[in-house]
Structure formats: structure tokens, C-alpha cells
Amino acid sequence: MTVDKPHVVVVGAGIVGASIAWHLATKHNVSVTVVAPDVGGTATPNSFAWLNANFNNSRPYFDVRHRSMAHWQELINEVPGLTEIARWSGNVQWQQDEADLAFHIQQHSSWGYKTERIPNDEVLRREPWLAESSLPAWGWVASLPEEGSIEPALAAKKMIEHAQVHGAAVRRETVERLLIKDSKVSGIVTASGSITADNVILAAGLGTVPLAAAVGIAVPVNSRPGLIVHSKPVSTRLLNGLAISNGPHMRQTAEGRVISGRHYSGGKPTTDPEAEADDFFAKVKAMFRSELDGVPLPPLELDFYTVGYRPDPQDGLPILGDSGKPGLTLAVMHSGVTLAAFVGQTVADLVATGNKDKALDQFSLSRFSKE
Ligand SMILES: Cc1cc2nc3c(=O)[nH]c(=O)nc-3n(C[C@H](O)[C@H](O)[C@H](O)COP(=O)(O)OP(=O)(O)OC[C@H]3O[C@@H](n4cnc5c(N)ncnc54)[C@H](O)[C@@H]3O)c2cc1C
Known part of the structure; x- marks a missing residue:
């Protein structure tokens, strides 16, 4: 008997969505669909794309950025075409x-x-x-x-291409709204119809805010x-x-x-x-x-x-993980080029296996409701 793989929809094809999709497709037993009108992102092509753990840091945030730099070094060796566009130049x-x-x-x-x-x-x-x-x-x-840079929109494209080699599907469409069934997010709706999913990940940069707001979730992000x-x-x-x-x-x-x-x-x-x-x-x-x-x-x-x-969360830190609504996961942040490696790895793990990296605790949406 074959058991269907869980289906994950990643909304957004900037550096963050691309990294999440790549980790899901290459490291986990799930089926992945990326939905976005572009491949390469919105903020991503307009970024300076400096990979660093350099300033405005609390110690825990520094550790995450530094960890992401280390994981970028691994990704650059694993994703075809990244060595040519990344430089660890100092x-x-x-x-x-x-x-x-x-x-x-x-x-x-x-x-x-x-x-x-x-x-x-x-x-x-x-x-x-x-x-x-x-x-x-x-x-x-x-x-x-230790610092460097990467050509970010090209990196996103390379990660998505490699995710496709590993079975990911790409739909060049805009998500109009999220599908809700029994109080759970159960998919997305585009102009051409709906796509059902076991989990939807909003990695849509500033586009995350209205999609989440329409299902009653306030994501405090400025531009x-x-x-x-x-x-x-x-x-x-x-x-x-x-x-x-x-x-x-x-x-x-x-x-x-x-x-x-x-x-x-x-x-x-x-x-x-x-x-x-x-x-x-x-x-x-x-x-x-x-x-x-x-x-x-x-x-x-x-x-x-x-x-x-820049998609800039109100307190400057990423918003990652549980949205408070079953079936919906969030991944929105500034410094997304630096952080994409860490975010791709940990958010893919969370969604595909339920394992939550301890480092994600500091980035939960629920921190804003405690203020
Ligand atoms: C000027 C500038 C300088 C920066 N410098 C740095 C830097 O040096 N280092 C660094 O680490 N970071 C830097 N950043 C920040 C970094 O670029 C962003 O954090 C990062 O690009 C965000 O990536 P993303 O994939 O989350 O979003 P985006 O690149 O904005 O991608 C969003 C994706 O979601 C899609 N989308 C949106 N709405 C919908 C919808 N309704 N349906 C379907 N798809 C949708 C879009 O089409 C796009 O594909 C800089 C940003 C700017 C603007």
C-alpha cells in the first residue's frame, strides 16, 4: 500500500521561500509546490545581499545569524550553480x-x-x-x-531549479486567499483554482501581511x-x-x-x-x-x-514558525539573505517532521501578543 506524502505549499519564491522549498524537496519526504508570480522574489533582487552576523545583535540573534552563515557554506557546495555567485571575501x-x-x-x-x-x-x-x-x-x-555576499535572486532561482529536480512543482501564480476548512488552513486559492495542502508556508515577504490578515492573523511587519x-x-x-x-x-x-x-x-x-x-x-x-x-x-x-x-518585523527579529492557526506557518524577516539558510533548514524540519529547533523559540509570532 502506498501512503501519499504530505503536501506543503510554499507561498513566495524569494530567497526565503526558495530555501524552504529546497530543504523540503531535498531533505524530506514531502511533496512541495511553490506558488508565486515570479521566481527570484520582490525584496530579494533589490537587496545588498551581505552575508553577516555583524551588528544590531542580541547574543541569541547573533548565534542564529552566525549559524546561518555556516549553513550557507554547506548550501553553496550542495546547490548547483551557487559557487559561482557567492563570495566569502571578508x-x-x-x-x-x-x-x-x-x-x-x-x-x-x-x-x-x-x-x-x-x-x-x-x-x-x-x-x-x-x-x-x-x-x-x-x-x-x-x-x-568570515563575511561575504551572494547574488540573491540568482541564488533563489538556482535553489528552486534544484528543488524541481527533486520533484518540487512551481506554479507562477498569485495567491488570492487561503482556504480554510474546519478552522484549519487547508490550501490556497489562485485565479486558476484552489490547491489543497497539509501545510501552507507564507514566505511571501510583505505579501504575507494581507494573506494572513484575511484569516484573522496580524503579522506586524513594516516596509x-x-x-x-x-x-x-x-x-x-x-x-x-x-x-x-x-x-x-x-x-x-x-x-x-x-x-x-x-x-x-x-x-x-x-x-x-x-x-x-x-x-x-x-x-x-x-x-x-x-x-x-x-x-x-x-x-x-x-x-x-x-x-x-525590506519586510521589517516590528521588533527587528524574524517571525518564524507557528501562526496560531493549524496548517499555516510563517517565515518573514529582514536580513533574509543572511538568514535564508537557517530558516530553510529549521522551518522545513518543523513542517515536515514536527521537530522544532530551540533557536526558533525567540522568533514566534506569539511574542507580540505578550507585550
Ligand atoms: C535595500 C535592501 C538591502 C538589503 N540588504 C540586505 C543585506 O545586506 N543582507 C541581508 O541578509 N538582507 C538584506 N536585505 C533584506 C533581504 O533582502 C530580505 O529580508 C529578503 O530578500 C526577503 O526575502 P523573502 O523571500 O522573504 O521576500 P521577497 O524577496 O520579497 O519575496 C517574496 C515572494 O513572495 C511572493 N508573493 C508575495 N505575495 C504573494 C501572493 N499573494 N501570492 C504568491 N506569491 C506572493 C513574491 O512574488 C515573492 O516571490 C535588504 C533588503 C533591501 C530592500
Whole structure:
């Protein structure tokens, strides 16, 4: 006698939905359907995609981020096509002032994160195209060699493709609402009909909020915009790793683009985001020297910019796991690129086997009702 496998629907095909679907399809005995109008996500393609456990951390949150970085290293070896788009390049950082940076180094190294001071001249040995004038006047920065980046929308696509090789189905549709039967979520409804499921996982970024609200679940997530400017690709390696300055945050992508992000100073884009992108890109260019050993800086031209909206839970921490309604699981967060590896592994385990990783306790939706 054959027993049907449980069927799990993952709503969302950004980095988070992709990782959950990949873990379900490759590590568990369940059947998986990913439902989203795109493959690659909404916030995901507009992300800076820095893999880090670097700041704004409580100790338990740091541990999860650090664990996710370690699991990313495993995924990069397991998912075909990820080695070409991930770089564990390390980071030189002087985002904070001198006292905060010193505290940051001391705290994170005491937690087992590789973090040290390096003098400006060592930075220039590692990143020779950086202008000396862009480095901090106090003469040193933090070096964080464990950190890296990944091209996030491509990574999501690669994970979904590999999940499909392992039997996952993909439906390029928008979920209009959740199906409810006997007070339990029993599937989803799209324009072409309904799909029943033993469990529905909402990994729909900001799209999680209205879908959950329609079945009476408040998911407290704000949307926080961020600008990323992308240069045209250059063949010269202008940045070997990440450079997180007190101005632009920068890295060079796998295809040679210098990309850089910043928060909007007023919290949202101005009425002229294009002018703002031009102005910011000029600041990015000023981070580099005009020539190195007689070789001029290759022309750095703005190709395009994106304004992405972070799914930002109210207290800054992910919302993961039980929604309070049987059959419905939540996975929504900022820092989703860093966290996708951990989230994919633990949420897939939870849904497929019922085993709840202890680390998920801090991220339950129910924490908001205790306030
Ligand atoms: C400017 C910026 C910089 C960032 N920098 C970093 C960084 O350096 N490091 C880091 O770790 N994180 C960073 N983030 C955050 C990170 O990008 C996000 O946390 C992550 O991309 C969220 O991924 P996701 O898959 O949850 O959501 P998304 O990528 O938004 O994907 C949501 C998916 O759900 C689908 N969906 C939505 N509604 C429905 C519906 N009704 N039916 C079907 N499908 C639906 C969408 O189509 C999409 O496929 C940054 C974000 C921004 C905007």
C-alpha cells in the first residue's frame, strides 16, 4: 500500500521561500509546490545581499545569524550553480565611530566571531583602489574575514531549479486567499483554482501581511525602503571584499558591477529618486582613487538603481514558525539573505517532521501578543 506524502505549499519564491522549498524537496519526504508570480522574489533582487552576523545583535540573534552563515557554506557546495555567485571575501568596516567600532570588535570577538582591528595601510594593501581619504581619521578599521555576499535572486532561482529536480512543482501564480476548512488552513486559492495542502508556508515577504490578515492573523511587519545603485560592469577588480564605510556600503558583484546601498536619510525616497541615486553614486565614485600605479580608475558609470522594500518585523527579529492557526506557518524577516539558510533548514524540519529547533523559540509570532 502506498501512503501519499504530505503536501506543503510554499507561498513566495524569494530567497526565503526558495530555501524552504529546497530543504523540503531535498531533505524530506514531502511533496512541495511553490506558488508565486515570479521566481527570484520582490525584496530579494533589490537587496545588498551581505552575508553577516555583524551588528544590531542580541547574543541569541547573533548565534542564529552566525549559524546561518555556516549553513550557507554547506548550501553553496550542495546547490548547483551557487559557487559561482557567492563570495566569502571578508569585510573592512568603519561604519561606526571609533568608540562604537572598538566596542563592536571586542563584543563580537568575545562571541567567537572573527573580528580584528587593522590599520589603514593594511586596508589599502587589501583594497588598493580605495582612496586613502575615504578611510577613518583615527587610523584603523574592523576586519571581518568570515563575511561575504551572494547574488540573491540568482541564488533563489538556482535553489528552486534544484528543488524541481527533486520533484518540487512551481506554479507562477498569485495567491488570492487561503482556504480554510474546519478552522484549519487547508490550501490556497489562485485565479486558476484552489490547491489543497497539509501545510501552507507564507514566505511571501510583505505579501504575507494581507494573506494572513484575511484569516484573522496580524503579522506586524513594516516596509522599510532602501536604495541600491549599480555601476556598469567593469573588468578591473576594484573591490576584493565588502567595504562598509560610514558613507556608502560597497561590494563588487560576480559580473563586475560595483553596487552600493544606503538607508534613506528621511526614512523614505524623495520625490526625485533618480537625482538621489545620481548624487549617491557620485559619493560611491569618490571612495576610489583616480589612479593606481599609473593605471587610471576605469570609468565608473551608474547603470541603474533600485528602491527595495525590506519586510521589517516590528521588533527587528524574524517571525518564524507557528501562526496560531493549524496548517499555516510563517517565515518573514529582514536580513533574509543572511538568514535564508537557517530558516530553510529549521522551518522545513518543523513542517515536515514536527521537530522544532530551540533557536526558533525567540522568533514566534506569539511574542507580540505578550507585550
Ligand atoms: C535595500 C535592501 C538591502 C538589503 N540588504 C540586505 C543585506 O545586506 N543582507 C541581508 O541578509 N538582507 C538584506 N536585505 C533584506 C533581504 O533582502 C530580505 O529580508 C529578503 O530578500 C526577503 O526575502 P523573502 O523571500 O522573504 O521576500 P521577497 O524577496 O520579497 O519575496 C517574496 C515572494 O513572495 C511572493 N508573493 C508575495 N505575495 C504573494 C501572493 N499573494 N501570492 C504568491 N506569491 C506572493 C513574491 O512574488 C515573492 O516571490 C535588504 C533588503 C533591501 C530592500
